[in-house]
Amino acid sequence: MKSDILKQLLADRAAKRQVVMATDLASGEGQLLYPGEPHDETDDGDDELLFAARRVMLADKSGIVEIADGADGRKVFLHVYNPPLRMLIVGAVHIAQPLSQMAVLAGYDVAIVDPRREFASRDRFPGITLIDAWPDDGVDQFAPDRRTAIVTLTHDPKLDDPALIKVLRSDAFYIGCLGSNRTHAKRLERLGMEGFSQADFARINGPIGLDIGGKSPAEIAVSIIAEITQALRRPKQAQTAE
Amino acid sequence: MNEQNVDHEAVLEKAAEWKAAGRGVALATVVATWGSSPRPVGSQLVVEEGGDFVGSVSGGCIEGAVVTEARQTIQDGQTRLIDYGISDETAWQVGLACGGKCEVFIEPLV
Structure with a gap:
């Protein structure tokens, strides 16, 4: 790898730009591709490579592709550097403390939204982005995408519900809500009155977390991280487990 | 927006830092895996x-x-593409005990 390419790659990652590094496994030649961005139509040299890069980027799966090159193909390794997964936690409650730390370890960029400043204090959440806003505005600021997990922890309808109403209209791959079966049933009832359907309800993991009997905040955080990991890595199993 | 560093290692x-310090540097990347390989592509x-x-x-097997x-x-400037396969009793030092296989691409940072 050339040093200037490495520098550019590091700059792209710092800027959270989606980038694919293509390396010819025979020659060692490398180049950076940006298949998520509009490209110059006059540059028609490596469309096949760019197409392959777009595919692996969307699948978030690095791998070797064979690119036709005259009579023979060449083997190119496509290394996907997607920006980090993201997690928005609604409610700077006790569980949010271990959960946010574990989420960072698992590779997430974490933000916590809570308008209650005594909860969302810097002392309680060192190094974590804190959004001092009502949860619905917080969701807007965070702008969830399909690589985002959302967790609501307040089990207070006036905080959780406005967030959920926004979140259910986003592409977030995981939505989970803390609260008992009874709390969750009431929550769905309220969301039904807001016009949400069974299909929307099916996206919500409630009560939150895999059923491993967690008691302490850290143990509950483990069950939440486990459930989010399952939704990310084995989405089909996650659905049938409902 | 975040003070977090999600890539622990x-x-x-580190590659850029070592290079900037004037040291010879090579980068090894898992480019393919088969079976129960411990670290992903x-x-x-x-x-x-x-x-x-x-x-x-890997899980420490082939490092x-x-x-x-x-x-x-680093010495000869040549890239290398190496298969590390299923281990047996005689070759376990450089095999993967899990029975998986992986292919590693090694390149100099120039």
């Missing part, structure tokens, strides 16, 4: 000329062998 950052390890390394390409190859790459 910061392999690429894209896992990386950076090696400097003295043999210090950061990152991983030693990869570092040796990477130091060769």
Whole structure:
């Protein structure tokens, strides 16, 4: 790898730009591709490579592709550097403390939204982005995408519900809500009155977390991280487990 | 927006840092896996000329062998594409005890 390419790659990652590094496994030649961005139509040299890069980027799966090159193909390794997964936690409650730390370890960029400043204090959440806003505005600021997990922890309808109403209209791959079966049933009832359907309800993991009997905040955080990991890595199993 | 560093090992950052310090550097990347390989495709390890390394390409099974190859790459400037296969009793030092296979690409940072 050339040093200037490495520098550019590091700059792209710092800027959270989606980038694919293509390396010819025979020659060692490398180049950076940006298949998520509009490209110059006059540059028609490596469309096949760019197409392959777009595919692996969307699948978030690095791998070797064979690119036709005259009579023979060449083997190119496509290394996907997607920006980090993201997690928005609604409610700077006790569980949010271990959960946010574990989420960072698992590779997430974490933000916590809570308008209650005594909860969302810097002392309680060192190094974590804190959004001092009502949860619905917080969701807007965070702008969830399909690589985002959302967790609501307040089990207070006036905080959780406005967030959920926004979140259910986003592409977030995981939505989970803390609260008992009874709390969750009431929550769905309220969301039904807001016009949400069974299909929307099916996206919500409630009560939150895999059923491993967690008691302490850290143990509950483990069950939440486990459930989010399952939704990310084995989405089909996650659905049938409902 | 965040003070967090999600890449614990910061392999690429370390590669740039060592290079900037004037050291010979090679980068090893898992480019393919078969079976129960411990680290996914894209896992990386950076090696400097003295043999210090950061990152991983397996669960510790083949790092030693990869570092040796990477130091060769730093010396001769040649890329290497190496298969590490299923281990048996005689070759377990450089095999994967899990029975998996992986292919590692080693390149110099120039």
